[in-house]
Amino acid sequence: MAELAYREALNQALAEEMARDPRVFLMGEEVARYDGAYKVSKGLLDKFGSARVVDAPISELGFAGLGVGAAMVGLRPVIEMMTWNFAILAMDQIVNSAAKLRHMSGGQLRCPIVIRGPGGAGGRLSSQHSQALEANYAHFPGLKVVAPGTPADAKGLLKAAIRDENPTVFIEAELLYGLKGEVPEGEHVIPLGKADIKRPGNDVTLITWSRMLTAVALPAAEQLAAEGIDVEVLDLRTIKPMDEEAIAASVKKTNRVVIVEEGWGYAGFGAHVADFIQRELFDDLDAPVARVHGLDVNMGYAENLERLTLPSTARVAEAVHKVLYR
């Protein structure tokens, strides 16, 4: 297996899917000539030409709508948002068109579109550019939401998202693009809706996704192992549909849960995970479900404030101690 950066794994997935299926095309701001703001589309223009790798004007609502229209007539668009913060401008197309076309047309139309781009903090980008917005999209029926945390998962899930018949919100992370990891070559497709145990353990389950996996959960697990606490790390990978089976299996084993998410806690996606656990796994719980999430404030620009706002290994360790009554 080759060791690739997260951005290279995404690039490979795009290139493979575009080669496999001529209906697949990429559109977004600076995706063609500039190779993408984060170099995810590097080399694709040369490989597939300007008809399939399209630079769009700075008009998120416009080119998202163009993508929805293309999907309606049988193409399989991949729309790159420079960040999910900018996709807020395209919310109407994503929520009111993409998510609802199948329903509004009584099943006559499909919308196999992938909207992708980085979410979460990018490192001193302040409040407008540091938002983890997956909970927003998970809220709407009709959308699938994916948030891979490793290069291999990024490749496997993007390929699956492109092949899926439903509109998929694909959330990457600026701070993940350089993350390296082994990535299977060729036909590596990870079904949507399947979580993955990134570290098996017996004492407590950390449920997480996206960047929090490698930035916080796994390092915290290492740190806690030194104290003799055997932490299981469950990477959801797909936010919606959520892998309830995997969550249940892990909670039944460990009886204690800490949910780690980068976004805000208030009505955050972790609240939905916690709700599922208390509802379906009540008798398997030895402690209330704990959550570690971004603080309920707008992100400060200052590095120290950003650090304090985001989840940290220390906060995860504290929550783990709490659910273990230590």
Next chain:
Amino acid sequence: MPIAIQLPALSPTMSEGRINKWLKKEGDKINSGDAIAECETDKSNLEIEATDAGTLLKIVVPAGGTAPIGGVIAWVGKPGEAIPDAPAAAPAAAPAPAPSMVAPAHAAGAPPPPKAATAPLPPPKPKAAPPKAAPAPAATGERVRASPLARKMAETEHIDIATVSGSGPNGRIVKRDIEEAMSAPAPAKGGKAAPQIFRAAPGVRVPPTDLPVTTMRKVIAQRLTEVKPGVPHFYLTIDVEMDSALKLREEAKQQELKISVNDIVVKATAVAVRRFPRINQVFMGDRIQQLQNVDVGVAVAIEDGLITPIVKDADQKGVAEIAQEIRELADKAKKKSLKPEEYTGGSITVSNLGMFGIDSFIAVINPPQAAILAVGKVEPKVVVRNDQMVIRQMMSITLSGDHRVIDGAVGAQYLQELRSLLEHPLRLLF
């Protein structure tokens, strides 16, 4: 429609029962006749048997929980059937006969309703049965704080969660507390962890701890509180020379017959009752019931309580047979497996505290009986015989009588006869 399983009256005196453990779990198929749960009544542990087949849909009263007679403890029906929301309230009537749904597990072998002749019920009391609300789970006293997992584990392991102390926030019982309880030295019968006894360092004041009131303790407390002021007691004490009886025991030993002093006392008690039938009466308010059989209750101390199994027709049984029977009954009593007919009724009770070194004491009458004998230890004492001081093996017997049916003179004559039988055990043969 799902069918409610109601708590049957498993003993004539029970008013509520505590589910010790479920023998079936939700989702299990049950056939009529299957034992579905084990219930602790005021006296013993009995199995509850289903008479309706189906799937056990829901357990309403979990292990450790208590329900009044007639209270819904579970539902049976077809898989997937919805359970009515409000659990049916207990019937307003006081301890009713077992509802048709269920019967005590030994119903096949029949615990007949106590026969008037041998096992009279206590005089009926105009007792307003408080209409009990829906069966409340567990609950002797305060709500126990425990994690859901801890509760489930306690149930599976048959640990009374009320006896576990919690190490979590607000005293919450969590997994590790149950694991600790599981690894603790095997608890005494009944699955209850022995209450811990802390010894305070000198000068340290340790606050009292609360222990749960078991069903048996509740019944003992309630019934004896009724008996003492309700039944006018009078007391007669007599000293008995036991030399001959001890000699008899020695001779029996040589014949390899294991009998105790108490076995001889039980036999003599019964024979004396046969000769003084007025001891064998029950005051019924408007009439006096004359019993025809002589059944002697033997008080047996068991964990956290006592019970008086009955040696039936003790006057007609040999001492060795009585000895054997008492051993078996005491064993069952300790295992809490006595059936109601084995401890209900009786003519008179023998309570012996001699083995604890007690010289003499006064006992509380065990209703519906009219008398009880409190027997002390056998001890060599200096007594006067023919104006000479001699040493004799002496034992004191104190009779507590129900003055409503027994008068002092009758009680005294009875004791005289009893003493004569014990001092001349040969008379037991005639």
